[in-house]
Amino acid sequence: MNPELGQLALIIGALLALAQFVFPIVGAWRGNSTFMAMGRSAAYGQFVFISFAFVMLTYAFITHDFSVAYVAYNSNSQLPMLYRFSAVWGGHEGSLLLWVFILNIWTILVTSISSRKKSVLPAEFSARVTGILGLISFGFMLFVIFTSNPFNRLLPVPLEGSDLNPLLQDVGLIIHPPMLYMGYVGFAVAFAFAIAALMGGRIDREWVRWTRPWTLLAWAFLTFGIALGSWWAYYELGWGGWWFWDPVENASFMPWLAGTALLHAQVVTEKRGAFIGWTLLLSISAFSLSLLGTFLVRSGVITSVHAFASDPTRGVFILTYLGVVIGGSLALYSFRAPKMITGGGFAWFSRESLILINNLLLTVAVGMVLLGTLYPIIADAFGMGKISVGPPYFGSLFIVLMAPLLMIVPLGAYSRWKQDQAGRVFKQLIIPLAFSAAIAALATWLISEGNMRTIAGVFVGSWLITGSLSYGIQLISRSKSKWLPASQLAMILAHMGVGVFVIGVSMVETISVEKHIPMGPGDTFQVSDYQFQFQGTEEIEGPNFSADRGTFIVTKDGQHVTTMYPEKRRYLQGQTMTEAALDPGFTRDLYVSMGDALDDNKENWAIRIYEKPYIRWIWLGTLMMTFGALIAMTDRRFRSPSKATAKADAPLAEQISPSEAPA
Amino acid sequence: MTPTRKKRLTVVLLILMGVGIAAAIAMTALQENLLYFVSPSDVAANKMPAGRQFRLGGLVKDGSVVRSSDSLEIHFEVTDGPKDVAVVFNDILPDLFREGQGIIAIGALDDAGVFQADEVLAKHDEKYMPPEVADALEKTGHSVAEESKP
Numbered sequence: 001m002n003p004e005l006g007q008l009a010l011i012i013g014a015l016l017a018l019a020q021f022v023f024p025i026v027g028a029w030r031g032n033s034t035f036m037a038m039g040r041s042a043a044y045g046q047f048v049f050i051s052f053a054f055v056m057l058t059y060a061f062i063t064h065d066f067s068v069a070y071v072a073y074n075s076n077s078q079l080p081m082l083y084r085f086s087a088v089w090g091g092h093e094g095s096l097l098l099w100v101f102i103l104n105i106w107t108i109l110v111t112s113i114s115s116r117k118k119s120v121l122p123a124e125f126s127a128r129v130t131g132i133l134g135l136i137s138f139g140f141m142l143f144v145i146f147t148s149n150p151f152n153r154l155l156p157v158p159l160e161g162s163d164l165n166p167l168l169q170d171v172g173l174i175i176h177p178p179m180l181y182m183g184y185v186g187f188a189v190a191f192a193f194a195i196a197a198l199m200g201g202r203i204d205r206e207w208v209r210w211t212r213p214w215t216l217l218a219w220a221f222l223t224f225g226i227a228l229g230s231w232w233a234y235y236e237l238g239w240g241g242w243w244f245w246d247p248v249e250n251a252s253f254m255p256w257l258a259g260t261a262l263l264h265a266q267v268v269t270e271k272r273g274a275f276i277g278w279t280l281l282l283s284i285s286a287f288s289l290s291l292l293g294t295f296l297v298r299s300g301v302i303t304s305v306h307a308f309a310s311d312p313t314r315g316v317f318i319l320t321y322l323g324v325v326i327g328g329s330l331a332l333y334s335f336r337a338p339k340m341i342t343g344g345g346f347a348w349f350s351r352e353s354l355i356l357i358n359n360l361l362l363t364v365a366v367g368m369v370l371l372g373t374l375y376p377i378i379a380d381a382f383g384m385g386k387i388s389v390g391p392p393y394f395g396s397l398f399i400v401l402m403a404p405l406l407m408i409v410p411l412g413a414y415s416r417w418k419q420d421q422a423g424r425v426f427k428q429l430i431i432p433l434a435f436s437a438a439i440a441a442l443a444t445w446l447i448s449e450g451n452m453r454t455i456a457g458v459f460v461g462s463w464l465i466t467g468s469l470s471y472g473i474q475l476i477s478r479s480k481s482k483w484l485p486a487s488q489l490a491m492i493l494a495h496m497g498v499g500v501f502v503i504g505v506s507m508v509e510t511i512s513v514e515k516h517i518p519m520g521p522g523d524t525f526q527v528s529d530y531q532f533q534f535q536g537t538e539e540i541e542g543p544n545f546s547a548d549r550g551t552f553i554v555t556k557d558g559q560h561v562t563t564m565y566p567e568k569r570r571y572l573q574g575q576t577m578t579e580a581a582l583d584p585g586f587t588r589d590l591y592v593s594m595g596d597a598l599d600d601n602k603e604n605w606a607i608r609i610y611e612k613p614y615i616r617w618i619w620l621g622t623l624m625m626t627f628g629a630l631i632a633m634t635d636r637r638f639r640s641p642s643k644a645t646a647k648a649d650a651p652l653a654e655q656i657s658p659s660e661a662p663a
Numbered sequence: 664m665t666p667t668r669k670k671r672l673t674v675v676l677l678i679l680m681g682v683g684i685a686a687a688i689a690m691t692a693l694q695e696n697l698l699y700f701v702s703p704s705d706v707a708a709n710k711m712p713a714g715r716q717f718r719l720g721g722l723v724k725d726g727s728v729v730r731s732s733d734s735l736e737i738h739f740e741v742t743d744g745p746k747d748v749a750v751v752f753n754d755i756l757p758d759l760f761r762e763g764q765g766i767i768a769i770g771a772l773d774d775a776g777v778f779q780a781d782e783v784l785a786k787h788d789e790k791y792m793p794p795e796v797a798d799a800l801e802k803t804g805h806s807v808a809e810e811s812k813p
Contacts, residue, residue: 238758345667360678364685371689386700388718393696397689516755518735576758595755598730606735606755 003068006056007151013049013100014141016042020107020134024127028199036127040111043130046137047104054101057150058088066161069154070094076163078544078572086174087164092298093150095177099294100140102178102185107133110189110214121210128196129189136188139321147314163544163573172232180225180252184290186218187255190262191287194280195329198336208270208279213633215266215283219259220629226252227622238578238593240610242508242618245394250373251293254366258286261362263629264355272417274352276341278359280333288326289366295322296373347419354412361405368397406460406502409495410467428474432466439466449511457506464499468492490632497624504617513611516595520604527609530590531555537568537594537602545569547579548602552592554583561590568594580608588613698769706772707746713772719748719780720767728762741768741778752780759785 020042027035057070061084066072074091075084089098111130114121144150167173193211197203229252234242243249262282268275295318346352372389379387410432414425426433440459447454472492475484484492513527521536535551547569554561564581571577580593588611595606700718701711711717724747727740735754739762740747750768760766760783770780 239755360681364682368685368689372693375693388698388700389693390696390698393692397692400688401685516735518733578758595735596758596760598732598735604732608755 002056003060003151006053009049009053010145013046016046017134017138017141020046021131021138025131028124028127036123039127039130040115043107043111047108050101050104061087067153067157069152070150072154072158072161074164075161077160079164080543083164083169089177090164090168093148095298096144096148097150099181102181103137106185106189125196125200128199129192132192132195143317147317166571166575166577170236172228176228176232179221179228183218183222183225184294186221187287187290189214190283194283198332201336203276203340205270208266209638212266213638216629216633219263220626222256223622224626226256227619231619235580235582238580240591245391247373248297250369251296254369255286255289255293257362257366258282258289261359262286264358268352268355273342277337280337284329291322349422350419351412351415351417354408354415358405361401365401409464413471432470435466436462451510454506454510457502461499461503465496468495486635487632490628494625494628497621500617501621504614504621507614508612511613515609517607518598518604519607528611529556532609545571550594564592566592566594589615703741703743703746703748706748711772713774716771718767718769719778723762723764723766725762748778750778750780752783756783757785
């Protein structure tokens with residue numbers, strides 16, 4: 001009975017989503033405030049029903065209701081309680097329900113905050129935003145109900161479920177999908193703001209101030225979600241990589257790149273009234289790429305075009321939905337945007353021009369990742385043979401595109417709006433430049449195994465860190481207050497995070513030591529300064545698996561460093577899994593995992609031993625970026641209605657004070 | 664043409680040029696990194712010259728796996744029914760590698776016609792059959808369902 005209640009709640013939720021779309025849009029068009037207010041009620045109602053459906057599905061997992069097909073395929077009576085919760089989004093159907101649920105959370109936040117008394121959001125605008133979010137939700141729920149229903153029953157009822165994929169039975173994977181989806185879906189808010197602005201035919205500085213905190217929050221979640229996925233892949237997949245240019249990763253990386261470009265374009269729109277076209281277009285792109293990412297990963301198209309052929313309704317629905325959302329918004333953009341684009345000109349060397357370069361490089365990077373990800377699918381669909389694109393394509397192109405971008409980051413912070421002299425900016429950056437060169441020289445001397453790429457990476461990373469730091473010091477010394485404004489602090493922290501990330505990546509990619517060797521009990525093997533002694537394996541039992549656990553004693557100069565226990569697990573449903581052992585550290589990780597037994601009595605094993613220098617810096621850097629975005633949200637100008645509020649209805653160009661106005 | 668317009672035109676032209684160059688580089692890089700999927704029957708028909716990288720897909724032939732006791736070197740054959748290709752791999756195999764399992768190996772043929780694999784992939788799922796492999800097997804009339812069972 002319960003699953004049917006969940007199903008019913010889903011259908012009611014879909015109808016409420018339709019109401020949330022129709023009433024406010026019509027209300028805003030007709031100037032009917034009752035209609036406009038109904039959107040908000042529909043959104044709250046929808047949230048209640050979708051939450052209920054979500055709880056019902058969770059309940060089915062907790063109680064092992066294998067009569068529900070989705071539960072039977074993704075759970076097992078031996079599954080630990082914690083994983084029964086995360087199994088809710090372990091498969092296609094449940095993860096789409098999670099998507100809708102998260103969209104509901106965002107909608108509730110946006111509508112409740114924008115309907116507060118002191119909110120400065122005009123009623124029509126707020127109504128349009130609610131309506132667009134309703135339309136997105138409606139489309140998604142139709143997809144869930146008609147093609148991917150998580151509540152479908154299974155007859156005859158199986159006695160036992162086929163278990164959650166063991167790869168997903170991991171703490172990292174409990175929170176990775178919700179974080180990633182918070183990011184994906186969060187871009188729906190920026191998208192809805194952009195479409196509402198296009199419908200209203202006007203954009204102003206206040207608009208950026210409304211939309212920017214939401215964009216920052218979505219971007220923070222996405223950054224954190226991607227980092228979690230990378231961290232999970234590193235310790236769980238058993239071969240010690242942190243990024244594979246896998247289509248699934250690319251799917252989350254494209255919205256991130258577009259979102260990063262958007263965050264920078266927004267600054268120009270807010271401060272200078274320029275780049276309005278970019279800001280709108282990137283808002284649309286970031287969300288469109290999020291949609292594409294969700295569908296690419298979840299529809300199975302990525303592994304094969306035939307995933308569509310096996311279930312054509314899904315394919316047709318997805319293509320229609322993407323067509324409506326992307327095509328519709330781009331059509332609206334091309335009609336409305338030309339009239340809305342205003343803003344001042346700027347000189348060859350100015351903060352605007354540097355941010356323009358940032359936007360161009362990031363956009364080209366999106367295009368490049370998109371090409372590499374979709375090319376095999378398109379080639380296959382057109383019968384051009386089965387092709388895959390090797391990771392070097394992405395890696396080499398990415399370095400070419402990102403190196404100039406990273407180099408100009410400190411210039412962007414130091415340069416003035418509208419016009420500046422390159423000489424003046426460089427003069428201020430001499431100290432950070434000297435520092436970075438010194439650090440790079442030191443690295444050349446200290447890291448004997450490093451090559452040109454290591455040194456270049458250390459230099460660029462140091463340049464980002466010291467350039468951002470010195471900017472912060474200069475700001476503090478020049479201002480009367482002791483502390484930086486939130487937005488400046490955020491920028492400095494995030495840019496330093498990029499620097500930390502770059503150092504981590506270049507170390508890991510160039511000086512990691514990776515050894516694959518056969519080892520028997522008593523064997524020792526030396527990896528850089530560390531001695532690894534293999535003590536043999538023993539059989540152990542877990543809740544839903546049994547395993548061979550190896551013991552490795554690690555010493556350095558005769559001193560005991562750590563003892564590591566990698567496992568080879570066999571899950572009840574028959575799948576084998578490698579559980580790597582890690583010894584994490586600030587400057588290096590040690591990594592041991594077991595391949596397969598080389599003989600029948602399981603004495604000799606194929607062993608991986610890695611030393612990964614500075615790999616933690618990769619995630620430390622992404623955490624700094626995440627916190628940067630969160631700090632930026634707290635900036636005062638997003639909370640207190642500014643001086644410009646009184647003139648909020650005037651087009652942006654008129655709001656710019658004469659001193660700032662374009663020449 | 665006013666100076667502003669002239670400047671705008673230069674900017675637009677520069678951007679177009681930049682994007683054009685980027686696109687050209689991307690296409691070249693793409694061409695260089697494309698890996699074709701090839702079945703053992705295609706290999707037997709000499710479709711791939713020695714030294715050229717490609718992805719070989721098929722089933723690990725029953726009884727063909729030979730390990731060495733003191734190194735990671737492993738020999739096996741990949742089959743699509745009518746034809747087999749001998750493969751040498753000198754690294755750690757994925758968890759799901761076993762006889763009868765569908766796999767994809769990335770590497771190139773040497774002069775003796777032996778496939779030197781740099782990488783062997785067997786996907787996460789026990790039931791999973793790489794779609795290319797399933798397709799290729801169907802073409803040769805091999806029953807996928809029977810062979811894929813462990």
